[in-house]
Amino acid sequence: xxxxxxxxxxxxxxxxxxxxxxxxxxxxxxxxxxxxxxxxxxxxxxxxxxxxxxxxxxxxxxxxxxxxxxxxxxxxxxxxxxxxxxxxxxxxxxxxxxxxxxxxxxxxxxxxxxxxxxxxxxxxxxxxxxxxxxxxxxxxxxxxxxxxxxxxxxxxxxxxxxxxxxxxxxxxxxxxxxxxxxxxxxxxxxxxxxxxxxxxxxxxxxxxxxxxxxxxxxxxxx
Amino acid sequence: xxxxxxxxxxxxxxxxxxxxxxxxxxxxxxxxxxxxxxxxxxxxxxxxxxxxxxxxxxxxxxxxxxxxxxxxxxxxxxxxxxxxxxxxxxxxxxxxxxxxxxxxxxxxxxxxxxxxx
Numbered sequence: 525x526x527x528x529x530x531x532x533x534x535x536x537x538x539x540x541x542x543x544x545x546x547x548x549x550x551x552x553x554x555x556x557x558x559x560x561x562x563x564x565x566x567x568x569x570x571x572x573x574x575x576x577x578x579x580x581x582x583x584x585x586x587x588x589x590x591x592x593x594x595x596x597x598x599x600x601x602x603x604x605x606x607x608x609x610x611x612x613x614x615x616x617x618x619x620x621x622x623x624x625x626x627x628x629x630x631x632x633x634x635x636x637x638x639x640x641x642x643x644x645x646x647x648x649x650x651x652x653x654x655x656x657x658x659x660x661x662x663x664x665x666x667x668x669x670x671x672x673x674x675x676x677x678x679x680x681x682x683x684x685x686x687x688x689x690x691x692x693x694x695x696x697x698x699x700x701x702x703x704x705x706x707x708x709x710x711x712x713x714x715x716x717x718x719x720x721x722x723x724x725x726x727x728x729x730x731x732x733x734x735x736x737x738x739x740x741x742x743x744x745x746x
Numbered sequence: 747x748x749x750x751x752x753x754x755x756x757x758x759x760x761x762x763x764x765x766x767x768x769x770x771x772x773x774x775x776x777x778x779x780x781x782x783x784x785x786x787x788x789x790x791x792x793x794x795x796x797x798x799x800x801x802x803x804x805x806x807x808x809x810x811x812x813x814x815x816x817x818x819x820x821x822x823x824x825x826x827x828x829x830x831x832x833x834x835x836x837x838x839x840x841x842x843x844x845x846x847x848x849x850x851x852x853x854x855x856x857x858x859x860x861x862x863x
Contacts, residue, residue, distance in 0.1 A: 536750045540803060541760050546779070546828035553753060713752060726750065 526637060527609045528741040529629045530733025531556045532578050533716065535640065537726045541708065541717065551707050552722040554638075554730050556626050557714035560618045561597045561605060572612040576624065578729075579603030597621060604729050626709050630716060634706045635735040635742030640724030644696030654689040699723035703735050703742075757803045762825045768807075770795050770845060771838030771858050776809060776822055777830040788830055791820055794838065794858055796845045810848060812856070817849060837861035 533554040540548050562575040579602055583591065586601040594601050597620050618624065630636065650656040650672040658670045672691070676684045701722060708717040722730055734741025768774055775792045793811030796819065805824040810817060822829060838858035848856050 537753050539753050539757055539760075541756070542825070542827055545781070546826055548823070548826075553750075553756060555752065710756070713755070715752065715756070717756075 525609060526733055526736035527611060528734030528736060529610055529614050530608060530636075530731060531624055531626065531629060531716075532558050532576050532604060532606050532608070533730050533732055534579065535722055535724055535726055535728050535730050536715070538721070543707075549707050549719055551717040551719060552638075554716045554718060554722065554732060555714055556624065556716060556732075558624050559599060559602070560620055560622050560624065561594065561599055561602070562620055563615055563618075564607065565615070566612055571609065572615045573607050573609045574615055574618060574624075575605065575607050577602030577605045606729075606731065608731070608733070625711075626714060626716060627711055629734075630706050630709060630732075631743055632706055632708055633744060635703050635738045636706055636718065636732050637700055637702050637735050638704060638718060638722045639698060639700040639731040640722055640728055642695045642697055642699045642723045643725050645694040647692060648694035649691045650689060653691065653694045656689070702737060760803045760825060762827070764831075765824060766832055766834050768795060768832065768834045769837075770798055770843060771840035773835040773838065773858075774809060775833040775835055776820075777832070778822070779828045779830055792835065793818075793820075794845065794848065796848065797843075810845075812852075 533556045536553040536555050538550065538552050540550050543549050556578075558576040558578040560574055561577045564571055564573040564575070566572050577594075577599065581601040581603045583601055586594070590605070591601060599621060617628070645652070649670050651658050651670045654672075656672055659665055659668045659673070661669055672689065675688055675690070701720070704722075705719040706716060707719045709715070710717070716732060718732070724730060734743065772795050773793065774795055775790055777788050777790055780787055780789050791809060791811065793809040795807055796810050797808040799806045803825050806821050807824060808819055808821045810819045812818070837860070839861050840858055845858070848858075
């Protein structure tokens with residue numbers, strides 16, 4: 525499990541910047557500025573984590589149990605609340621109510637993972653979902669244009685094999701982009717600029733944390 | 747589609763000042779920094795502006811010249827720091843926004859009327 529330090533952020537959109545060599549880097553802008561709402565501790569909860577909140581929510585549209593939790597932390601209701609597993613040492617650096625500063629977590633050039641919810645496309649056919657070619661549109665084809673073709677044989681094995689690509693729900697699932705680079709941090713607006721794309725629509729929630737498949741959470745050696 | 751104002755703020759920091767005003771049909775000299783291994787030098791590319799693509803930080807312009815009887819076109823990013831400077835050599839008079847018709851012409855026919863004439 526990725527327990528590297530990270531943030532929850534809002535995807536703002538994509539743009540491009542020039543690096544110091546004058547080359548263009550395509551970046552996704554993610555806005556951080558999340559607040560620590562609570563902690564999980566080894567003594568009480570048998571694991572350590574930070575509970576982070578981001579964005580604004582009206583008090584009247586906040587559920588009562590959540591509102592109670594927010595009030596206890598002395599905060600305003602948040603649009604997103606997420607628990608992030610982390611080491612006890614990392615959790616000890618933060619107080620409840622403290623804003624998570626980006627420069628305390630990321631550095632430019634760091635390798636990170638970004639997780640978001642992809643755009644939902646609903647119930648989708650095989651041509652769009654799996655890139656099937658569909659059928660030929662001539663040679664006597666009758667009502668068989670965007671079908672997936674055969675789904676198996678007859679007697680042997682007498683069933684459709686598991687994992688066969690068929691139509692169904694496409695998108696609206698959690699997608700993780702592993703090993704992508706932080707291009708730049710803009711601290712005054714709490715922005716992280718990440719090279720390349722990040723899953724989800726603009727305005728969506730994104731979880732960014734140090735890369736799980738790199739040493740030292742993807743940071744250059746300190 | 748909604749674009750957040752923050753994007754505009756970032757893009758404003760990426761744009762450059764001091765680009766001379768030039769239009770399609772003008773002849774320009776583009777001083778472009780080229781990195782060859784360790785060394786860096788400035789190459790000059792002179793030609794007619796075929797096209798201006800105006801799109802904020804992503805703006806580009808295309809310059810065409812004929813070199814040793816071979817047409818050469820280069821697309822430059824307007825805001826790239828690799829452009830040292832752009833000089834306007836002459837102003838041209840054209841009646842199109844895109845001068846792609848020049849590609850099919852050669853020699854005297856491929857000239858653009860100068861604004862001074």
